[in-house]
Amino acid sequence: MTETAWRLYILRTARGVLYTGITTDVTRRFALHQNGKGAKSLRGKGPLEMLFHTAAGDRASASRLEYRVKQLTRQQKLRLVAEQPPCLSDWLRLVKGD
Template sequence: MTQNNWYLYLVREKNNALYCGITTDVQRRFTQHKEGKGAKALKGKAPLTLAFQCVIGSRSAASQLEYQVKQLSKSKKERLVIDQPNNLIDYLQRYTLSK
């Protein structure tokens, strides 16, 4: 059994809201969202843009980080999109401890 890397991603909706999700294939999942076959939360919110993606590793770690990102305020999520960190774990630890 091969292990796939899991990714965390943020999709920007037409109303500028950010949707957070996890997947093993960001492009496949984003295409599903654009075609209305992804999360119900994004239906009718097109046009969608992929605002951020980051490899996490395990599904467990990705799920934990997804929860942490979903708890962030809109302004902190926007900062995440601007900063585009490669290591999300370190970024969130530094960012949340410094605020």
């Protein structure tokens, strides 16, 4: 049995608030958020913009990465979006050393 591939994503609301989440289907999850059926915190906050998404491994790994990204400052998250690193785990290790 193969494990489901999870992805981490970052969205921006119309007011510029950044939202971080995980999913197995970014396109489906984004559509749910856009239609007010995703996270309650995003309802009525559209239009939404997908800024970043990347592979996050299995469910446990994705949850750990999500927690680590949510601990970043807004500026660090914007830097992550700007840099679009190929490996999020490596990038987070480098940022921690800042």
